[in-house]
Amino acid sequence: MLTLENLSTSDPKVPLQSLSAHFEAGKIYTILGRTGAGKTELLRTLIGLDEISEGAVHLDGDDLLRTPIRARQMAMVYQQFINYPHLNVLDNVAFPLRRKGQGKAVARARAKEALALVGLAGFETRMPPELSGGQQQRVALARAIVKHARILLMDEPLANLDYKLREQLREEFPRLLHENAEGIILYSTTEPAEAMQLGDELIVMHEGRIVAQGDPGSLFDAPPTVDVARVISDPPISICAGEVTDGVLQFADGFLPGQADLILPPDGPVQIAIRPDALSIGGDIEARVSLAEFSGSDTIVHLNLPFGNAVMLVDGIHEFHNGDTLNVALDPNALMLFSQSGNNITERAD
């Protein structure tokens, strides 16, 4: 078990601020956050590349910070494809085993197995610069899993790959990471879908802090704060100003979203969060298209609504042009309410 206690750093770019968390062996933890949230800094601190200013890190009771990097039995896959350019693919993967003192033949045999696992059988004698980006990242991955590290850190490993490769590797990851099943896997990403798909547990980071940790599905359904809701939603969630007046929920300009099964808080200002699937085509709200983009087989439409700006997710490919007007419907039951300070105050009547 890996334990962080009030871990802080004085990193000039993104200082980590008093992080506390537990990580259990055999689980995949995805760390979700935007660029600059402190994901990379957290991983670098854990592996010993960045110094901490306060706090403690324990691995199965041992003080990890007193262990030199080379003895931490950790592995890392970087966002950039980092391999040893002077070694061929086989020796790249065998390198950590050789450093652990294993014989050349044994190390190479195990490296070969690891390469077969990541789909690179037959590439043993190639040099890394001769491989494509996806293949280079597979080599890095093979080198990480061949060690059977106690902690495997993956820092946005798919970020520099093209869309197709990203999907392909993402599908393979659960099987590959299973190879490291006895270890703790921390996987950082900026993509909510990736984090949801891979993680047994989700950690959301924002501005150097852990703002939420838990089951990915529950966090998505009920994000504890508006920051978490923003980080976890893709396409983006829209936040509009609103208030509860005489027990009725309305947007800031007086627009009434309609009857909902929400239990409303006492009268006062609130933030109303609109999920992209809360809006649909057809209905009586007049909207103007400000931007339309395709994502896979969906269309994401940015709308100017009478009560603010919001994003709508439409199934299928639809041609919308900037300035088009259309009528949309808002499902009041899909709304979430946040207090002015950003806490989730959504309560639903059963």
Added chain:
Amino acid sequence: MRRTYQTAKYLCLLGWSTFVVFPFLWALSTSFKDANAVTSGATYIPWLEFEPSTKGWQSLFASGSQGINIVTPFINSTMVTLIASVISLILGTLAAYGLSRYQFRAGFVKNSDITFFFISQRIMPPIVLAIPFFLMLKEIGGLDTIAGLVLVYIALLLPIAVWVMIDFFGSIPPELDEMAMIDGCTPIGAFFRVILPNSVAGIVVAGMFCLIFGWNDFFFAFILTFTKTQLLPVAIVSLNSSVTPWWSLSAFALISVTPLALVAVVVERFMSRGSLAGAFR
């Protein structure tokens, strides 16, 4: 259009090559001339324009008072240049690696100041350094010795090695060192096992610079030696007496250029094979 461009390109290259090769051509033809041919105007083609003579080349390899001793200066130059270059490369590579990967701080002195200190050694005109070097070598008994010259040349070549290697290490992502340490190397192990094997290109370039600057230096070789330890450039110039034997001087100069030319050819072959091509984007 394309044809015209190609023709113009090759004409330009031809012109430039002629300009570069001309001094060598001049030295080559002069080395086969005698006193008459040298003084009878600029001529280049043997047999047609002048009667070739091997007097110049013979004098280099003749023994006794007739001959010019080129062997000792050649050995001296080779030893001083090689030893100073190798030591400068070793020290320079280590210093550059330290400066490119670790932050040093001593009061107000930071990494950039240390780097500048190295490079500043080459900013001063050599004449400024001549007297201090002379006095220091005199104090330690290093004047007119190989060891003394090696010391001075290290001071001159080290900045070049540091400069080239800092730049080169800057092109190697620090993640590579980090990965080596994560994979079980000590910091020193990471340098020797991972960074050094990937730095051959930089080391070859720095080594070339050291060899060229060391081999060609005339000024310090002239100031800091007398008769016992003569280096090639000084030996060539010392041929210049009341009557300058242009033929011997040219032959001598060609011989002194040969080692560097060979090194350049070997390095060029090595580079075009791709083994030195940058492994990092």
